[in-house]
Amino acid sequence: MGSGHNPELYRIKTGEYMIYSTHGRFYSSKSLDGLWKAGTYNFDKRQRYAFKNYVNFSFAPRSDGSFLAVSRRGYIWASKNGGEDWSEVSSESVYPKVAGIFEDPVMWKDDVQYHIIVNDWKGRIAYYLRSLDGFHWKTEPGEAYVPGLARYEDGTSSDWYKFERIRMLQDQYGRPTQAHFAVIDSDKHSDLPNDQHNSKHICIPLTVARLIEVLDADPITEKTDEIRVKINAEKGFDPHTDIDLDSLRFGASEEVNYGRGSKLITTEDGGEDLIVIFGGEDSGITADNFAGKLLGKTRAGKLLFGWARLPGKHSKVPLLSSLSPVFEFTGAGLEAYVEVQNFGEVVSKRSTVKVLVGNEGESRLLATRYVRALKPFEKSMVRLVCDESLRRGSKQNVTVLLESEGLPTESFTRQVTLPGNE
Template sequence: MKKTILFLLSTLLTASLPAQVTERQRPTEWQQLIPGARFMDRFLPMPDGKQAQGIWGTDSVQNRFVDNGIELPDISFWGGNILQTSDGTYHLYVCGWPESSPKGHMFWGKSTVYHATSNSLHGPYKVINSIGKGHNPEAFRLSDDRVVVYVIDGYYIAPNENSLVWNYQQFSFDPRDRKIIEGLSNLTFARRPDGSRLMICRGGGAWISRDGLSTYQQVSNGRVYPAVEGEFEDPVVWRDSLQYHLIVNDWLGRIAFYQRSKDGIHWVTEQGEAYMPGIAHHQDGSVENWFKYERPKVFQDPEGRVTQMNFAVIDTLKWEDKTCDRHSSKNICIPLNKGLLLSVLNEQEINAKTKRIEVRIKAEEGFDPQTEVDVPSLRFGSFTEVNLGRGCKAVKTRHDGKDLIVVFNGKGSGIGPDEFAPKLIGRDTKGGLLFGYARLPYVDYRPALLSTRRPIADKETNQLKLTIENFGLSDSQPAKAEVWSNGQLVASGDVRALKPYEAAELSLNPVAPLGDACEVVISRDGQELERVSFPPTSSR
């Protein structure tokens, strides 16, 4: 693992980088990350496949498996993700354009979306038909089993994966009086537990649709990405049985960041690279040295854990891929370590005074935690501690059926009131990586999400009209709303308890004038739930 990381860093930080790449300085803390801390440590060797002679591509990718993902000599492929049907067939929805196109890679704006299938998750995938025009597709299945294939500026919908006719439609969007962040393109979607959808747009705004087709409502007041320098695009969001995950790529720095959230709105960013050039490696340690990895998509197991990621890869600068030359692009499949199923047994909230923390490691098909876990190697606690080799140490174990209960000394866990999914890192008895995130019994993983619209002055009644909506998955508690403008409290009022997707219309009596710019704060028991600054209407 250490050699792999050093190779990846040397690949990225080479002195002769092309003009499309800039070097990003890593935080000093990242130098102390232990193996398993980075998301990219979860990538596994690609399954052995077929290699060929005389294929397109620079020398750095001539050792690739041509039957991994999808690859054809006369089509440049890009983007795409995979769905599976009950018969075991894997369906890849990917876009592409002729390699002979007069503009080479720059013909991407006239992409065709293809439907390809395989009996193997990692391919090879064979095109069986085309769906229509479009770029950067992402497919998802609705609660009624209809399939949606999103493309930039619209989507295709059909009764199921095998449909021959796909209808083109367009989503509707309600920014809810907020600024749309960098436009609405390259959308990515995660299913929420009630069948609704969380969407993250390229700019990093968070949106929610009640069923995946109805109007998407903007619920963020800024981008949810890490507050660091970067030219961000290619977000991919998903939810497992515990939490939401988000990876976003800095295309100029060729480095991606990994984030987690319990509600899809408020995110923490883990240290270390999520992925970067060099992650596609073989069983023998050799690397497919693609110039760029973009448009990541995930394939999830029944628990929502990622078992494979798909990437669009290209062997050179995009504008150097010209018509009928030796350059092109394809979609590749890279397997991932999916992690463990973990839960904390402590009923009381964990803090710095907690002496013992009990963690259940669940047995699964093909995994016996009672015989395969190297218990002394385990560290448990907040990712801020565990990723740096700190955290709690195991003091004893016991068996519960087929599961393993590990008791940790609570010292140094780093778990505070904001922790929603503490992390475990360790090794199995063969030296392989073990990791996972644990469910806390006292955390609400389906919280209410109160969100405001812009206050409106009613000149006839001399009142402020304020709409508060609950986009969460549980009933909200009574809360307080305050309207501020020009540094003054304009009005305040009580917000009654709201059911999911319910709205409250407040009529407030102002004590100060409402300026063109204002701010609304929603709080409960002194805890701030949302703060939204609405700019002057002339600037929106």
């Protein structure tokens, strides 16, 4: 079919298959049997940072047929249809602010949230991130995996030096059921021709998250008395008989991961499903949480967990993103023109555009104006008349703030050279 490196296969809304390759290339076909046609992505970095050759992308579909992707260095990209045209959205990397050389991310989406696991090549560990909308990410504490994770049920351990390039096999709900790794038993520089150190492909079965749902209609706060959670029955899993009920905790992952969280009060019959009721006072859930975590074990002593989207939290949101202003000196004074685009799945509300100048912590406001409601992937050019003038030809650190009701403020900063004397 053609050359490639660290490929990823995904299917777009039209039914066409796409195989991402490195250096911005892809292969497309209407059938997995081929014929495959080579092409080149149009990656528009939109004045943002992009790692050379556009390597190590991973892709996740959205419910409207559009796609998100994460790049090697942790920047989020969006596409209207998952085809050849992509736009960079992030102003900075979504990866954790820790030392490391990040590469080979895998991104996926289930019925509750988006997920990323990214490998630290130098540290030989990986990190796990979650997101409600695919744009704003939260890093879970600890490591997603480390060397030594491959163990058989009889206690045998496979002593691989490094695990990389993880990919997930998902079920119909988007839940990972298997993790696929590239592994090697030596460091990269010890892998020489005609030896036994070439990389291998291994598959590790995963504990599948249980399907759960928060039944409360109102947002959970510190004043919530009870939290009602439905645990769905599935083939091979009976919540009435398979769960160690005394082990269950529910709440913010920051709590239940450490043995805290809300404790079980009682249960109710939900037919084949089981309704479990937790006390609300110890859940640890705040306005910053978008998913609650159920954690416990089965009666056989195996891990049991699940995620549920919290009441009032929506994954389909607008996401406004701007380019840096283009300045112009006119008879009205200094004017700024800002391109704003909506990369979300729903129509945005009328929002505020602010242009500031100066370094962080010392910036001052130049202009404010509204941007009209925008459909998904629609653009608008906003004209702002600045309250003060800046020296012609000067270089300025300029920040654009996009403020939308009920959503995080989006910020983009870039150095701009103003027009000189004509």
